[in-house]
Amino acid sequence: MKPITLPIACLLASLCVPVAQANDDPEHLIQSCQELVGIYTKRDQQHLLAGLTTSSSEALRAGYCRGVLDEYRRTSFCAQRDWHMQAAHIADYPAFSEEQPSVETLLKQSCAF
Amino acid sequence: MLERLLCPPLSAPLSQKEYGGLRIALNTLIEALASATVKGRGALKATLPPLIAMERSRADGPGATGSREHWYINPADEALIWNAIVLQGLFGVPKIAVLLIRERSERHAYVDWARQLFLDRQSVAGLGLLRQELIILLDRLVDADLCQEKLPNPFADVWPQMGLGPHKGNLLKTLASQTAALSVGDSMMAHYFNGELKQAYDKACEVVTDNALLLKYRDLIITEYQDAKEFDELLDFLR
Numbered sequence A: 001m002k003p004i005t006l007p008i009a010c011l012l013a014s015l016c017v018p019v020a021q022a023n024d025d026p027e028h029l030i031q032s033c034q035e036l037v038g039i040y041t042k043r044d045q046q047h048l049l050a051g052l053t054t055s056s057s058e059a060l061r062a063g064y065c066r067g068v069l070d071e072y073r074r075t076s077f078c079a080q081r082d083w084h085m086q087a088a089h090i091a092d093y094p095a096f097s098e099e100q101p102s103v104e105t106l107l108k109q110s111c112a113f
Numbered sequence B: 001m002l003e004r005l006l007c008p009p010l011s012a013p014l015s016q017k018e019y020g021g022l023r024i025a026l027n028t029l030i031e032a033l034a035s036a037t038v039k040g041r042g043a044l045k046a047t048l049p050p051l052i053a054m055e056r057s058r059a060d061g062p063g064a065t066g067s068r069e070h071w072y073i074n075p076a077d078e079a080l081i082w083n084a085i086v087l088q089g090l091f092g093v094p095k096i097a098v099l100l101i102r103e104r105s106e107r108h109a110y111v112d113w114a115r116q117l118f119l120d121r122q123s124v125a126g127l128g129l130l131r132q133e134l135i136i137l138l139d140r141l142v143d144a145d146l147c148q149e150k151l152p153n154p155f156a157d158v159w160p161q162m163g164l165g166p167h168k169g170n171l172l173k174t175l176a177s178q179t180a181a182l183s184v185g186d187s188m189m190a191h192y193f194n195g196e197l198k199q200a201y202d203k204a205c206e207v208v209t210d211n212a213l214l215l216k217y218r219d220l221i222i223t224e225y226q227d228a229k230e231f232d233e234l235l236d237f238l239r
Helices: A005-016 A026-045 A049-053 A056-075 A083-092 A103-111 B002-006 B017-034 B075-091 B094-102 B104-121 B131-141 B171-184 B186-193 B197-206 B212-238
Strands: B037-039 B046-048 B054-058 B069-073
Touching: A026 A049, A026 A056, A026 A083, A026 A103, A026 B212, A049 B212, A056 A083, A056 A103, A083 A103, B017 B054, B017 B075, B017 B094, B069 B075, B075 B094, B075 B104, B094 B104, B104 B131, B186 B197, B186 B212, B197 B212
Parallel strands: none
Antiparallel strands: B037 B046, B054 B069
16 A cells, blocks of 8 residues: 555545534624514514514524524523623624624624623 | 307307307397387387397298297397307396497496406406406497407306306306405405404404305415414514
């Protein structure tokens, strides 16, 4: 066996192992949290309104934001006790700004008071 | 001629038994067209000539007793007869068809009325009517020369005169009952269109009807309300 084949074999093997990969797209998280905040605003505004005016994709996005927040709060310390406030913080961040923080930074910042 | 007007090629001839209702209706119509109309009363009474010329003859001679009477219609009257058949189907009785052909001044009122009933208020699909054709028909009817110009046929697949289809022969009666059924659901629909889903739902729960169209709306409102309510409850649960 030539010495070169071993690293190649290792590389190929590592490609086949499934790795749990979190979505690291801050833009997506910001938009999703905007949907989440928007849906709850509608909910508080009028009974039944949220159900009538929310599309499936909006609901899915909102659910994604909620899931990311829940998971972060489960594993990391968060000074912000209210997840809704945290979502509002993230939603306030301009989604299409030039320099975007990573998802991790976004979540950490949103936990601060 | 009637067969040529009404039967598409290769379909069963009008003489078939199942078209008895249509034959009777058409005979009544032709007779109305071929007879003179008396207009006015008292001294002003005037007799208008028949709209079409028709000759009747019964075969004479031995063995002809009880044989069928033959009616001969002038082929030049084809457009007029066609229009009369369409109008009879739409308005129900030959008398109105004759009146509309004779009196241009009467047409406006009937067209307005038909527009309200058929187009503004109803789903014409439920009655087996073609919307586009009906709109053209009503537009043309007001000032068309009914002796020359053939009106479009607004009926989707059967003539109301045949007594088949959803209206069982009487379009007006069906329309009236549908209108009545819809008024049961009027408040439900009014709430719905005003975006008051809760009130619409409350009304929908009270609606008892056989009207298919109304049942469809009722079920739609109930489903929509339940979905929205479920969503609200989920949002509250996740808070």
